[in-house]
Amino acid sequence: MKVTALKFENYRNLKNNIIKPCAGVNVIYGDNAQGKTNLLEALWLFCGGHSFRGSKDNEVINWNKDFAKIEINFFGQEREQTAKIEFKGSKKRVEINGVQKSSSAALIEKYCAVVFSPDHLNLIKRGPSERRKFVDSAICREKLKNAVILSRYNKILTQRNYLLKDILNHPSLEDTLSVWDEPLIKCGALLIKSRIEYVKLLSKKALLYHKGISNGKEELKIKYISSADIQESDSVEEIAEKLRNKLKTGKKDDIRTGITNYGPHRDDIEILINEKNAKTFASQGQQRSAVLSLKLAEASVLKERMGEEPVILLDDVLSELDSGRQDFLLNEFNDCQVFITCCEKSNKEQLKDGKIFFVKDGEIL
Ligand SMILES: Nc1ncnc2c1ncn2[C@@H]1O[C@H](COP(=O)(O)OP(=O)(O)OP(=O)(O)O)[C@@H](O)[C@H]1O
Ligand SMILES: [Mg+2]
Structure with a gap:
């Protein structure tokens, strides 16, 4: 997938313009x-x-205007396509190839990108929920069915937790707990299986990217850590059986604490560099490289599963990386379109082949 033009009007601080990126690396x-x-x-x-900045849709409208428009021409699914988004008030209007769509979800099937922003360092720095979110959003993007399973799981979990809290005050309700257990186990097992499969593939790809970025010095591994002793090779039925046992043996604890203590909502993804936990032991540059490798691996899995390589958007990724690592990012990507922002003059001079956009006060030159 390649973006051939991007047009914007009243968009944040950017002056109205059309830019024409190259098919390789574009440095901003x-x-x-x-x-x-x-x-x-x-x-x-x-x-x-x-x-990815967590802002509301209408915050992209320039402060002095009442609407904003962005438009791209891109080559995807072997043809030239266009997409437009107009922001007005709190509404968003989406058009794909000249046809208006009822929701922006229609864009997912047409255009795909992977983004790295400094906030993504939380994947390593923060707790397990960030990592679960990363894997869950990837598997949901892959298959709509996974999004349905995840949403069902969360709903059942909430209901079960409500009931657990009620049981503390009304012990007779304990008999009704089993109503939630089987549906929870069923969705939980499917969710864990999809996550494990994804992590396995991601780990294989991330290892190669990290080797490239670190010039062969570091080995990156990603492992699924289960709260219910589930192994990578377990089938869905075996996962379900293990979850069932955990719910059984953990029932007293669950009632005492008022929450469900085992299951996919308690799992984690461990990120290791040279067999050491990256959260605890890796340097800033190593953590940045590892997250970047994960993001590039995410793009590679997307390409494999969807048959289309996503556009790669890298925000502020070059700071804290040594020149060898920067060189890999700027000059070793041949098959993807990359957009990469930087402040350092030396970075743009490092680029051997590609296009440079100079941004000054919203003007793009
Ligand atoms: N809706 C908006 N209307 C006008 N200006 C905005 C709007 N939203 C953000 N801005 C401004 O856009 C400016 C540029 O923001 P941006 O995050 O793109 O900077 P940047 O070039 O990436 O900087 P850095 O190198 O610090 O990351 C900011 O000064 C911000 O205040
Ligand atoms: Mg910035």
Whole structure:
């Protein structure tokens, strides 16, 4: 997938313009607060979701205007396509190839991108919920069925937890707990199986990227850590049986604490560099490299499963990386279109082949 043009109007601080990126590496260069991330964010919004900056849709409208429009031409599914998004008030209007769509979810099937922003370092720095979210959003993007299973699991879990809290005050309710157990086990087992399969594939790809970034010095591994002793090779039925046992043996604890203590909502994904936990032991640069490898691996899995390589958006990734690691990112990507922001003049000079966009006060040159 390649973006051939991006047009924007009244979009954040960017001056109305059309840019024509190259099919390889595009460096977006400029001082702080000039509009580099805004440009990357515009390219991301065509994935159909919300901004990676966590802002509301209408916050992209320039402060002095009452609407904003972004439009891309891209080559995907072997043809030229267009997509437009218009933001007005709290509403968003989406058009794909000239046809208006009822929701921005329609974009997911047409356009795909993977983004790295400094916030993604939380994948390593923070607790397990960030990592579960990362894997869950990837498996949901892959198959709509997974999104349905995840949402069912969360609903059943909430109900079961409500009941557990009630049992503390009304012990006679304990008999009704089993109503939630089987549906929870069924969805939980399917969810864990999809996660494990995804993590296995991701780990294989991330290992190779991390080797490239670290010039062969580091080995990155990603492992699924189950709260119910589930192994990678377990079948869905075996996973279900283990969850069933855990719910049985953990029932007293669950009632005492008022929450469900075992299951996919308690699992984690361990990230190891040279067999050491990256959260505890890795340096800033190593953590950044590891998250980046995960993101590139995510793109590679997407390409394998969807038959289309996503556009790669890298925000502020070069700082804290040594010149060898920077060189790998700038010059070793041949088959994907990459957009990469940076502030350092030396980074743009490192680029051997590609296009440079200079951003100054919202103007793109
Ligand atoms: N809706 C908006 N209307 C006008 N300006 C906005 C809007 N939203 C954000 N801005 C401004 O856009 C400017 C550029 O932001 P951006 O995050 O793109 O900077 P950047 O070039 O990525 O900087 P850095 O190198 O610090 O990351 C900021 O100064 C911000 O205040
Ligand atoms: Mg920025």
